[in-house]
Amino acid sequence: MKFVQHHVLPWRLLALPAQARSFCSTSRRLEIRHVSELPSRTKPSYIQSPSNTLLSLQWPSPPRNVLITKKKRTPNITESVVEFTTHIRSTYPSINVILEPESAEELHEQLPFPVYTYHRGDGVPQHLSDRTDLVCTLGGDGTLLRASSLFSHVASVPPVLSFAMGTLGFLGEFKFQEYKRAFREVYMSGAPDTYSTLSDSMGANPPTLPTSPDDPLDRPLSYADIRGKAMGSNRTARILLRNRLKVGVFGPDGKRIGGGDGDTYALNEVTLHRGSSPHLKIIDVYINNRFLTEAVADGMIISSPTGSTAYSLSSGGSIVHPLVSSICLTPICPRSLSFRPxxxxxxxxxxxxxxxxNRGREVEVSIDGNTITEKLGTGMEVRIGGNEIRRDARGWEGGVPSIVRGTNGKEDMAEDHWVGGLNALLKFNYPFGDQEP
Amino acid sequence: MKFVQHHVLPWRLLALPAQARSFCSTSRRLEIRHVSELPSRTKPSYIQSPSNTLLSLQWPSPPRNVLITKKKRTPNITESVVEFTTHIRSTYPSINVILEPESAEELHEQLPFPVYTYHRGDGVPQHLSDRTDLVCTLGGDGTLLRASSLFSHVASVPPVLSFAMGTLGFLGEFKFQEYKRAFREVYMSGAPDTYSTLSDSMGANPPTLPTSPDDPLDRPLSYADIRGKAMGSNRTARILLRNRLKVGVFGPDGKRIGGGDGDTYALNEVTLHRGSSPHLKIIDVYINNRFLTEAVADGMIISSPTGSTAYSLSSGGSIVHPLVSSICLTPICPRSLSFRPxxxxxxxxxxxxxxxxNRGREVEVSIDGNTITEKLGTGMEVRIGGNEIRRDARGWEGGVPSIVRGTNGKEDMAEDHWVGGLNALLKFNYPFGDQEP
Amino acid sequence: MKFVQHHVLPWRLLALPAQARSFCSTSRRLEIRHVSELPSRTKPSYIQSPSNTLLSLQWPSPPRNVLITKKKRTPNITESVVEFTTHIRSTYPSINVILEPESAEELHEQLPFPVYTYHRGDGVPQHLSDRTDLVCTLGGDGTLLRASSLFSHVASVPPVLSFAMGTLGFLGEFKFQEYKRAFREVYMSGAPDTYSTLSDSMGANPPTLPTSPDDPLDRPLSYADIRGKAMGSNRTARILLRNRLKVGVFGPDGKRIGGGDGDTYALNEVTLHRGSSPHLKIIDVYINNRFLTEAVADGMIISSPTGSTAYSLSSGGSIVHPLVSSICLTPICPRSLSFRPxxxxxxxxxxxxxxxxNRGREVEVSIDGNTITEKLGTGMEVRIGGNEIRRDARGWEGGVPSIVRGTNGKEDMAEDHWVGGLNALLKFNYPFGDQEP
Amino acid sequence: MKFVQHHVLPWRLLALPAQARSFCSTSRRLEIRHVSELPSRTKPSYIQSPSNTLLSLQWPSPPRNVLITKKKRTPNITESVVEFTTHIRSTYPSINVILEPESAEELHEQLPFPVYTYHRGDGVPQHLSDRTDLVCTLGGDGTLLRASSLFSHVASVPPVLSFAMGTLGFLGEFKFQEYKRAFREVYMSGAPDTYSTLSDSMGANPPTLPTSPDDPLDRPLSYADIRGKAMGSNRTARILLRNRLKVGVFGPDGKRIGGGDGDTYALNEVTLHRGSSPHLKIIDVYINNRFLTEAVADGMIISSPTGSTAYSLSSGGSIVHPLVSSICLTPICPRSLSFRPxxxxxxxxxxxxxxxxNRGREVEVSIDGNTITEKLGTGMEVRIGGNEIRRDARGWEGGVPSIVRGTNGKEDMAEDHWVGGLNALLKFNYPFGDQEP
Ligand SMILES: NC(=O)C1=CN([C@@H]2O[C@H](COP(=O)(O)OP(=O)(O)OC[C@H]3O[C@@H](n4cnc5c(N)ncnc54)[C@H](O)[C@@H]3O)[C@@H](O)[C@H]2O)C=CC1
Ligand SMILES: NC(=O)C1=CN([C@@H]2O[C@H](COP(=O)(O)OP(=O)(O)OC[C@H]3O[C@@H](n4cnc5c(N)ncnc54)[C@H](O)[C@@H]3O)[C@@H](O)[C@H]2O)C=CC1
Ligand SMILES: NC(=O)C1=CN([C@@H]2O[C@H](COP(=O)(O)OP(=O)(O)OC[C@H]3O[C@@H](n4cnc5c(N)ncnc54)[C@H](O)[C@@H]3O)[C@@H](O)[C@H]2O)C=CC1
Ligand SMILES: NC(=O)C1=CN([C@@H]2O[C@H](COP(=O)(O)OP(=O)(O)OC[C@H]3O[C@@H](n4cnc5c(N)ncnc54)[C@H](O)[C@@H]3O)[C@@H](O)[C@H]2O)C=CC1
Known part of the structure; x- marks a missing residue:
């Protein structure tokens, strides 16, 4: 029994696996289980079509393990999570719901089915990425960034379906009201048509739990099990692979700092900043291992195209479309008139x-808005490698596969979300005049 | 008979003064008269109060000669001009209406009283500035700029009351709907209270024309003649003296170019620009007669604080409050990373x-959006002197005295218009987020 | 006899092909011939290597027809052209020198061999692109832009070797002093090693003219003919394929404007600008055939990454590396606070x-600094398609294949030129302080 | 005996006043005395001349108490301080040298005369501003800012003479090599010509110490005592009154925070910043007690024109000449496309x-690069009042009177230092091109 309850979290109900099983029969609904009990991950592929710059999501078999993250400390989002999980669990009974530890603790008593979670030990749990087929986020950009940070040490992130709650974010593609349709689209994406014609009853009969005596977790589901109409093979969900940055921090001796033996991935950016020191910092910038320039500034931002509309934009950077394979270098308040992004x-x-x-002055390093080290000192360095998205025989891989809105039949509308976000959220080129003063 | 009809304009009705008089008796309404027939100008003073950064308008006697300029080629503004002039003329019968030549021609048949105008000869007519007590503009910023350009060769501009028509401009302070109240406030500004208590009937009885057998034009009016309630001495109209720039163009020999023996005043800015030449221009910039820098750029803008929200803003300049006694130097598309405004x-x-x-390359020079010369060549220069506003024993002088909104009793609201304009018109710091995409 | 002398140019010596031949024997040096007499073009391929982001130039057989363009009206560049052509012609006798008409006229008497040229008819000559194997430019960025414009209607541009003369340009990679070595590197690029060991005598004996009785123009040369040491197969010249923009101008009826039946290619950018009209223009911007925004501005720049350091930079655009597959949209003096590139x-x-x-207001359209139409009016549109670079079985194609400095053995130095240009030419992040005031 | 030695500083030699006197006779050179022993301050006046925008420094009698501040931890500056103080003390024997506590401790043993200092108690010592006639700084901008902070609670700052050491600062006007001439100019500034003709021997004879048996500290010196040539009345030192900002921090209850009963003055700026919190802050901005905008940003800078070339410039602000009576509002990394300075x-x-x-998020408040509070929480506010410079019957007052270079006879050169600084230090509009890459 390798699984030991973590002492920090007061999970009265997170039993050891064996106990959990037995406990199960009496009071299933109050149960919190560990993700390691889940069947292993189903990986989709991402297929390119000639007519569209976005990719098509293609599941080999329906996703089963769905991680749901939500914005913290916002009561009405908690309600929405209950509604959402209840819906997907009852409509697609083979789905298993994974929640973050705090959410699991907060919600499991309201949910009529077991929830899975993990221990927030030191570092991000490997278990989680081994089991999660799909991520759904309910909140804003911050919630998506947090979800992405759960996979910041793994190369293969599950696809992410984001719902904006209240405040629209720039990265959140769907409105919560659309959740049934949106989830269905993602769930069925790539399902063969034959199945879809067979199973046509959804909506009429309430879905029943799987009747198989074997634990359904033990076998992969086929689309034939699904009560509902498939979307047709060309109604697949559209995927934007958002490139991440690979980030490593190294000491003057060239050794990796901060534990772990690998890099961390950033979705928006890595930032070096003076923090609460009121003085300018001096950061040497090398590209292709050759000296580029010495930045005397509050700090430096290295951002992905996704992050170009985040901190980099506030610091004067250009807006870069997420499909431009690039990396942006934007200074924060540089003491130079001629430092252009x-x-x-x-x-x-x-x-x-x-x-x-810098004579002893230190800087802080943050990834996607989380400070990873407060004390980068003289001789230390941050190394960033950009492109993690690659194409091989099986299709595309890498990045954060973000499900994008606007597919059904209107393929060419697929990029609307970005332009829409520019205009509606960033108030890009907002017109002058006319309103009453 | 010193007044000679100008040959260019086909004014059938602009009779010689003598004829005009006789013609008068039969068909007054069809008449266009020449401004030189008007009594000479009544100059107000501008008084500073300790509690307010704006000045108070103080007429020695009521204004009589009112120039009205309007946006061109906009039918519904023409109607508004008819409504406006009819109102002021019937409420304040001693007022004489001056129109620009085109407007006079277009409107005089609709107006039941004579209108005055001038000849658009070469240059701006001196007559006009000698007779105009008050300017009213109906249109947008462009209309105000055009009105101001009529006084671009004189040091003392009459106060300007601007009405925004439809599209709000940044410089136009009043909405047209407010015209009765706004005009009254300006008209009565500085009138002693004693008069105001005497004359209390306005609104009830229709005002009658002055009954004096003498032409009312021959004597200055007193406020006792006015049928209406005065505003009280502390309800004066508030004036913002908008600083102008004095601009002269000189040849390589140091001689003034472009005729005239004096400088031209700019309200917004003077611009040097490559125009339709597709090449960079090289402009040497001197301040205090000492070399500052060589601008390699599309052009250069020298603007007043008023103009800081016009072309200069589009070129990256800061927003400067009109009360900051300053002059802004903003390059247009400079070929330098380090040319800051x-x-x-x-x-x-x-x-x-x-x-x-520049080897023969030429630039265009414009003032407030009007090209004054298309061919500024090698060795030629534009000289700009900033501050024309001065204070002497009698109070403040110079600039374009702009009547500003928001006085009655709420003295401290007086500067609202600028902040209001920033927020409502320029969408300054327009907030992100939240609207539906 | 299809070839007719063009009446505009006073080419006394541009004889008809037949005559040229006969004339040849007596006074070869004074001859100007027509490019159509040249053997047809040798196209190189561009090979990607795993270790380098730049491509390798690979000639199937040595280039023979070399077009040389030079900066105009600059006497010492003329001298350099004489020196340069004399060198390449004597070292590589099978090379034919092509000059622009003006240069041919100006220089042919100083050159001891025939020069080839074309007629500057209406539009850019197809002949030229059918014959030119390699382009060499002597001048600055403007000269390279002019050379590129000679191929602005063809999909396949020959490789370009640029020499900076005096003023370093941002696009000109080589210093003129390096011309012998640089040309040799390009000439030999991709030559098999076997040949190189065979022919080892260059430098010692003066090269002799080909002695074959047949006109050498009739057969492709092999590297065995070359007297000189080859560079070794991994010492190939490095190529940066600079993406161009495809530009078409269309009327309100959707018909192409401006003659020709195809698009024009821009190396830097296409610009719409108010030109000498002093008023703001209103340009509707569509991306992916969907409305993006309405630009109220002096104009708009659509630039390639190469052009990001040209006009776009002056207008506030970011600096984009030429290897980022992208297209930049930068407004010129937009009347909006929130129009970010x-x-x-x-x-x-x-x-x-x-x-x-725009009510009748027109804009000017320029490509790479040349005005192509001064009157783009209401309803007219400019359509821009970005990516012309493509990869097929034979390797990469499209764009302007620019030969980049810094190869020999130091493969990884290959990108230096861009960073070098940033720092040395654009004064990127130029440090503050320290010098005497 | 009101003066008590401060326990923190290990001043062995800072005796009580009485002891100091007696000690004096034996070993004057090792002595540290307290500033309260000095004669009270001599205040100069600042006179405007019609021909110059700068003011003239006019001492009623020669300055006696000179505070010298130096850059910390820089050995060769320490040497320069010894050289400088020794020079002024021997040339102008009635001068008393005041040092900061650390400098006094460090240097007094190397100086052949007593030095005065103060206790760094809680807050800035009132004693200091009551005694200091003139401040000299040796270092960079930071040193001047520190000197200015010693007077950040008093309305009347003594004139400041700054010497740049090594690294030129933007605010430091003189090179150290010029110190003899510069100090003399300041010392004599405003001295009547009659005296200057009388005392003509300086340079030839070494100056002698005053022979009067009375302590020279007890009587004001007249210029007749000075051995040296006066500068002539029109060779006065030029003063730029640098406006400061008055800053107060208040709690949600409207009560002043941070002790003290008055405002603090800032020379460059007051900054609110997120510090090491990685999240955006929300700062409501009011001008004239009316809401202007809500800044969602890293922070906000309110700067004087002097500070416009400091942090504000790095954050995108315009460069404002120190003589423009203004206050600049510059956001730091605002989350808005339309927040212009x-x-x-x-x-x-x-x-x-x-x-x-902000829900509990706090910001840091700094003045001139010193954090004054790290925890500005919800409901708290910073109030800034701009103009402290005023003119009354006796001339100009307020601000930091900075002695500016470039006077002798070339009055109109007086502003050079600012333009010089722009070009040499800020690399304003630094030209493109030409250098070798
Ligand atoms: N001055 C600034 O603009 C700062 C921005 N940030 C950004 O905040 C991010 C962390 O987000 P939170 O934890 O929510 O912090 P937060 O509470 O400071 O909010 C950041 C804001 O940025 C938006 N945002 C995040 N990613 C975005 C993207 N890719 N495109 C457009 N907008 C985006 C969010 O919607 C939110 O409005 C960081 O990755 C960094 O990019 C962080 C610090 C300062
Ligand atoms: N790219 C740009 O921003 C350009 C701006 N202009 C400006 O246009 C002015 C001439 O105006 P129009 O004849 O109406 O030309 P226009 O038809 O080109 O419109 C200029 C625009 O600027 C606005 N404007 C004018 N003065 C302003 C001020 N002081 N503050 C804020 N907004 C202001 C007007 O409301 C209008 O929206 C010039 O003085 C110049 O400042 C002229 C050419 C280009
Ligand atoms: N305000 C500005 O910055 C303007 C720039 N231009 C640029 O000039 C180009 C035409 O060049 P010329 O005929 O020589 O005109 P020009 O005589 O106006 O000079 C343009 C300047 O831009 C530089 N340049 C050209 N292409 C560049 C590139 N890709 N990267 C960096 N610098 C570059 C040249 O070296 C030269 O200094 C146009 O394609 C346009 O990009 C044209 C008009 C205005
Ligand atoms: N990102 C930035 O540009 C930052 C700037 N600062 C500035 O630093 C000042 C404090 O100075 P230090 O203690 O020396 O800090 P520091 O060691 O961070 O250096 C500040 C730099 O600003 C320069 N500077 C200071 N005042 C200036 C002025 N009025 N005009 C032009 N340059 C000026 C100094 O010469 C120095 O190069 C603050 O008042 C603030 O203005 C502080 C933090 C960040």
Missing amino acids: LVLPAETPITLRLGKK | LVLPAETPITLRLGKK | LVLPAETPITLRLGKK | LVLPAETPITLRLGKK
Whole structure:
């Protein structure tokens, strides 16, 4: 029995696996289980079509393990999570719901089925990425960023379906009202048509739990099990692979700092910043292992195209479409009149090093708005590698596969969400005049 | 008979003064008269109060000669001009209406009283500035700029009351719907209270024309003649003296170019621009007669604080409050990463010179959006002097005295218009988010 | 006899082909011949290597027809052209020198061999692109842009070797002093090693003219003919394929304007600008055939990454590395506080249309600094398609294949030129302080 | 005996006044005395001349008490301080040298005369501003800012003479090499000519110490005592009164926070910043006590024109000449595309308030690069009043009177230092091109 309850979290109900099973029969609904009990992950493929710059999501078999993350400390979002999980669980009974530890604790008593979770140990749990087929986020951009950070140490992130709650975010593609349709589209994406004609009763009869005596977790589901109309093979969900940045922090001796043996992935950006020191910092910037420039500034942002509309934009960067394979270098309040933001090829290796001139001054390093180290000192460096998206025989891989709105039949509308976001959210080129003062 | 009809304009009805008089008796309404027939100008003073950064308008006697300019080629503005002039003429019968030549021609048949105008000869007519007590503009910023250009060669501009028609402009302070109240406020501004208590009948009885057998034009009116309630001495109209720039164009020999023996005043800015030449221009910039920098750019803008929200803003300049005594230097598309806009003291003399490096390339010079010369060549220069506003024993003088909204009793609201304009018109710091995409 | 002398150019010596031949024997040096007499073009291929983001130039057989363009009206560049052509012609006797008509006229008397040229008829000559194997430019960025414009109607541009003369340009990679080595590197690029070991005598003996009785123009040369040491197969010249923009201008009826039946290619950018009209223009911007925004501005720039350091930079655009497959949209002096430059995928189709609101105002359209139409009026539109670079079985194609400095053995140095240009030419992030005031 | 030695500083030699006197006779050179022993301050006046925008420094009698501040931890500056103080003390024997506590401790043993200092108690010592006639700084901008902070609670700052050491600062006007001449100019500034003709021997004879048996500290010196040539009355030192900002921090209850009963003055700026919190802050901005906008940003800078070339510039602000009576409002990394820097009249009261939306998030407040509070929480506000410079019957007052270079006979050169700084230090509009890559 390798699984040991973590002492920090007061999970009265997170039993050891064996106990959980037995406990199960009496009071299933109050149960919190561990993700390691789940069947292993179903990986979709992402197929390119000549007519569209976005990719098609294609499940080999329906997704079963769905991680749901939500914005914290917002009561009405909690209600929505209950509604949402209840819906997907009753409509697609073979689905298993994974929640973050806090949410599991907060919600499991309201949910008439077991929820799965993990321990927030030191670092991000490997278990989670081994089991999660699909991620759904309910909140804003911050919630999506947090969800993405749960996979910041793994190369293969499950597809992410985001719902904006109240405040629209720039990255959240769907409105919560659309959740039934949106989830269905994603769930069925890539299902063969034959199945879809067979199973045509959804909506009329309430779905029943799987009757198989075997634990349904033990076998992969086929689309034939699904009570509902499939979407047709060309009604697949559209995927935007959002490139991430690979980030490593190294000491003056060239050794990796901060534990772990691998890089961390950033969805928006990695930022070096003076933090609460009121003084300018001096950061040497290398691209392709060659010296580019010495930034004397509050800090530096290295962002993905996705992050170009986040902090980089506030610091004067250009807006870069997420499909432009690139990496952006934007200074924060540089003490120079001539430091213009740069857009480099996504593959460019970038190193930011704290030179000797800083004389003991330190900077803070953050990834996607989380400070990872507060003390980057002289001689230390952050190394960033851009392009993690790659194409091989089986299709595309890497990045955060984000499900994008606007598919059904209107293939060419697929990119609307970005332009829509520019205009509606960023108030891009907002017109002058006319309103009453 | 000193007045000679100008040959260019086909004014069938602009009779010689003598004829005009006789014609008068039969068909007054069809008449166009010449401004030189008007009594000479009544100049107000502008008084500073300790509690307010704006000045108070104080007429020695009521204004009589009112110039009205309107946006061109906009039918519904024409109607508004008829309504407006009819109102002021019937409420304040001693007022004489001056129109620009085209408007006079277009409107005089609809107006039941004579209108005055001038000849658009070469240059701006001196007559006009000698007779105009008050300017009213109906249109947008462009209309106000055009009105101001009628006084671009004189040091003392009459106060300007602007009405925004439809499209709100940044400089137009009043909505047309407010015209009765706004005009009254300006008209009565500075009138002593004693008069105001005497004359209390306005609104009830229709005003009658002055009964004096003498032409009322021959004597200054007193406020006792006015049928209406005065505003009280502390309900004066508030004036913002908008600083102008003095602009002169000089040849390589140091001689003034473009005729005239004096400078031209700009309200927004003077611009040097490559125009339709597709090449960069090289402009040497001198401040305080000392070399500052060589601008390699599309052009240069030297603007007043008023103009800081016009072309200069589009070119990346800061927004400067009109009460900051300053002059702004903003490059247009400079071929330099380090050319930041400058804000200099209003008194700073600035010279823009076309250096030898341009090898025959020429630039265009515009003032407030009107091209004054298309061919500024090598060795030629534009000299700009900033501060024309001065204070002497009698109070403040110079600039374009703009009547500003929001006085009655709420003295401290007086500056609202600028902040209001920033937010409502320029969409300054327009908030992100939340609207439906 | 299909070839007719063009009446505009006073080419006394541009004889008809037949005559030229006969004339040849007596006074070869004074001859100007027509490019159509040249053997047809040798197309190189561009090979990708895993270790380098730049491509390798690979000639199937040595280039023979070399077009040389030079900066105009600059006497010392003329001398350099004489030196350069004399060198390549004597070292590589099978090379034929093509000059632009003016240069041919100006120089042919100083050159001890025939020069080839074309007629500057209406539009860019097809002949030229059918014969030119390699382009060499002597001048600055403007000279390279002019050379590129000679191929602005063809899909396949010959490789371009640029020499900076005096003023370094941002696009000109080589210094003129390096011309022998640089040309040799390009000439030999991709030559098999076996040949190189055979022919080892260059430098010692003066090269002799080909002695074959047959006109050497009639057969492709092999590297065995070359007297000189080859560079080794991994010492190939490095190629940066600079993406161009495909530009078409269309009337309100959707018909192509401006003659020709095809698009024009831009290397830097296509610009719409108010030109000498002093008023704002209103340009509707569509991307992916969907409305993006209405630009109220002096104009709009659509630029390639190469052009991101040209006009777009002056207008506030980001600096985009030429290897980022993208297209930049930068407004010129927009009347909006919130119009930030955009970087879009290179494939994005963009349409700029003059909407009805302009009421008769027109804009000028320029490509790479040349005005192509001065009167784009209401309802007319410019359509831009970005990515012309494509990869097929034979390798890469499209764009302007620019030969880039810094190869020999130091493969990874290959991108230096861009970073070098940023720092040395654009004064990117130029450090503050320290110098004497 | 009111003066008590401060326990923190290990001043072995800072004796009580009585002891100091007696100690004096034996070993004057090792002595540290307290500033309260000095004669009270001599205040100069600042006279405006019609021909110059700068003011003339006019001492009623020669300055005696000179505070010298130096950059910390920089050995060669320490040497320069020794050289400088030794020079002024021997040339102008009635001068008393005041040092900061650390410098006094470090240097007094190397100086052949007593030095005066103060206790760094809680807050800035009132004693210091009551005694200091003149401040000299040796270092960079940071040193001047620190010197200015010693007077950040008093309305009347002594004139400041700054020497740049090594690294030129933007605010440091003189090179150290010029110190003899520069100090003399300041010392003699405003001395009547009669005296100057009398005392003509300086340079030839070494100056002798005053022979009067009375302590020279007890009587004001006249210029007749000075051995040296006066500068002539029109060779006065030129003064730029650098406006400061008055800053107060208030709690949600409207009570002043942070002790003290008065405002603090800032020379560059007051900054609100998120510090090491990685999240956006929401700051409500009021001008003239009316809501202007809600800044969602890293922070806000309110700067003087002097500070416009400091942090504000790095954050995208315009460069404002120090003689423009204004206050600049510049956001730091605002989450808005349309937040442009503002330049407001110097008198404008500005309030920055942390609104409820921040939900517990706090910001840091700094003045001139020193954090004054790390925890500005919800409901708290910073109030800034701009213009402290005023003119009354006796001349100009307020601000930091900065001695500016470039006077002798070339009056009109006086403003050079600012333009010089722009070009040499800020690399304003640094030209493109030409250098070798
Ligand atoms: N001055 C600024 O603009 C700052 C921005 N940030 C950004 O905040 C992110 C972290 O987000 P939160 O934890 O929610 O912090 P937060 O509470 O500070 O909010 C960040 C804001 O940025 C928006 N945002 C996040 N990612 C975006 C994207 N890719 N495109 C457009 N908008 C985006 C969010 O909707 C939210 O409005 C960081 O990755 C960083 O990009 C962080 C600090 C300062
Ligand atoms: N790219 C740009 O932003 C350009 C701006 N202009 C400006 O246009 C002015 C001439 O106006 P029009 O004849 O109406 O030309 P126009 O038809 O080109 O319109 C200029 C626009 O600027 C606005 N405007 C004018 N003065 C302003 C001010 N002081 N503050 C804020 N907004 C202001 C007007 O409301 C109008 O929207 C010039 O003085 C110049 O400042 C002229 C050419 C280009
Ligand atoms: N305000 C501005 O910055 C303007 C720029 N231009 C640019 O000039 C180009 C035409 O060049 P010329 O005929 O020589 O005109 P020109 O004589 O106006 O000079 C243009 C300048 O831009 C530089 N340049 C050209 N292409 C560049 C590139 N890709 N990257 C960096 N620098 C570059 C040249 O070296 C030269 O200094 C146009 O394609 C346009 O990009 C044209 C008009 C105005
Ligand atoms: N990102 C930035 O640009 C930041 C700037 N600062 C500035 O630093 C000042 C404090 O100075 P230090 O203690 O020396 O800090 P520091 O060591 O961070 O250096 C600040 C730099 O600003 C320069 N500077 C200071 N005042 C200036 C002025 N009025 N005009 C032009 N340059 C000026 C100094 O020469 C120095 O190069 C603050 O008042 C603030 O203005 C502070 C933090 C960040």
